Amino acid sequence: MNSFKSNSKLILLLTLLFAVFESQGQNREDQSEAEVKERPFQISFVPGFGTSKGPKEGYTNQFSLNILVGYEHSFDGAEFGILYNINKANISGAQFAGFGNTVGGNVKGAQFSGFLNTVNGKVRGMQYAGFLNVTAQEVQGAQFAGYMNLADSINGVQGAGLLNVSKKSIKGAQLAGLGNWAQNVQGVQIGGLVNRARHVKGTQIGLINIADTVERGVTVGLINIVKKGKLQFALEHNEVIDFNIAFRSGTNRLYSVLFVGSQAKEDDYLWTYGGGFGTEFKLKKNWNSSVELTTQSINPEGDHYDEINLLNRLSWNFGYQFANHLAFSAGPVLNIYVTEVYDQESGKYGNDIDMGSFYNETFSGTNVKMWVGYNVSIKF
Known part of the structure; x- marks a missing residue:
């Protein structure tokens, strides 16, 4: 201090x-x-x-x-x-x-x-500072700072331990430990926590990505808030977990999925959480199709397994858009269950969640099962 x-x-x-x-x-x-x-x-x-x-x-x-x-x-x-x-x-x-x-x-x-x-x-070249770089006009080259970079616009690279700010535009890359901010991005923003831009022609990679529009590019993160994109909640059911609440955010080109759920069987209560990515494309009129790849942790009531107990799902859904905030989708799912949980009394691996696997093998204490299931969603 x-x-x-x-x-x-x-x-x-x-x-x-x-x-x-x-x-x-x-x-x-x-x-x-x-x-x-x-x-x-x-x-x-x-x-x-x-x-x-x-x-x-x-x-x-x-x-x-x-x-x-x-x-x-x-x-x-x-x-x-x-x-x-x-x-x-x-x-x-x-x-x-x-x-x-x-x-x-x-x-x-x-x-x-x-x-x-x-x-x-203007700067035509590079700035290196242990703490802060500030340029009132354009930087053609690079700014690197231990803490923060500020510029009117960037044609090149901004790299900071904490934060990068480009008042107008960035053509190139912004790399920051915490976050990046720019009006227009043509290139890539990579932030440890958050990226913010108005118009993106390229890629945002961070835990949280925020943009007004994304053109010819994608947002990759846990939460992707795109004003003219996908922001959707859903209630879902599948053969493994009876009730799921899912949140999808990003663009139709690439969006993230976060969800939590529970299986309400009295003798085998399970709860789950997970996430993944998906892409959606239009078919005809109000019809659409989506492909999603997700992974989720399966856990017993009131506890959490220390061992690996993951259900990985590749789903292919077909949906119908009834209104702006109401859609229905369903489709087949390929399940790949990977678990190290082992019950010595029964001699069984994992939880009893499959519908009859077509593949069941154990390698060095890790059991892998595969089966085909289904998924049903009501999206808002």
Whole structure:
């Protein structure tokens, strides 16, 4: 906590310092490109103490070294700062700082810092920061940060330990430990928890994916909320579990399925939960067909097996859409039951849930059974 407060105070101090220098520069006319001169190097301890008098001289440095904080017009080559580098105009080359880099114009090249990189213009190249990258306009290249990346738009890659934000669009990839946000996505969003976009032409991969529309692409996650897509609850029955509540979300091209259920037999009560994926396609008028692959854990009343006890189901359903929020579907199912649960008294594996298997084999303490069943659904 003390370290965080110290960093916050330092950022505030540097921001105020930059504002003072900027306000001083605004009292004079900006130099035209013709007036910008070049020099081979400059060395400063802090602004005003060194071989340079700051940005008002209008020099583009080929090599710049700032012992603590530097404030220069621009550079075309390389700049090193133990603490912080500030450039008023465009830079070209590589910028290195222990804490942060700030550029008032465009960047063509790369920025490397232990904490922060900020650019008021465009970036053509890469930004690497231990904590945060901020670009006010477009990034053509890549942003990588330990915590967060912010940009107006991205043509390339954003990679962050926590969060990526592209105000307008991303053409390429967003990769984040927690989540990604963009208006328009042409490419891929991969987030550890959530991805958010308005229009997607590509792929979203995360536990939760949110979009208004998905064109020529898919959302892959446990929950996929697509405004113009599939968001459907269902009551279901099959030969194994009497009563299931299912939730489907995503698009017809690819959607996720989550469900819980119970078997109400008095002598053999079972409860189950699971999930999977499916795809649905139109047949004719209100008729449709879907294929789903799911897996579920089968458990006894009031308990949960420590051993593997999974029922995997490949279903092929045919349905009829009565209204916008009312549909019926049914179809055959191929069941593949894999279990390590073994009853020494009876000598049997797993639960008695099959309808008569056509395959029953045991391998190294794991029993596999296969049979054909059915599934019936009312969808809302």
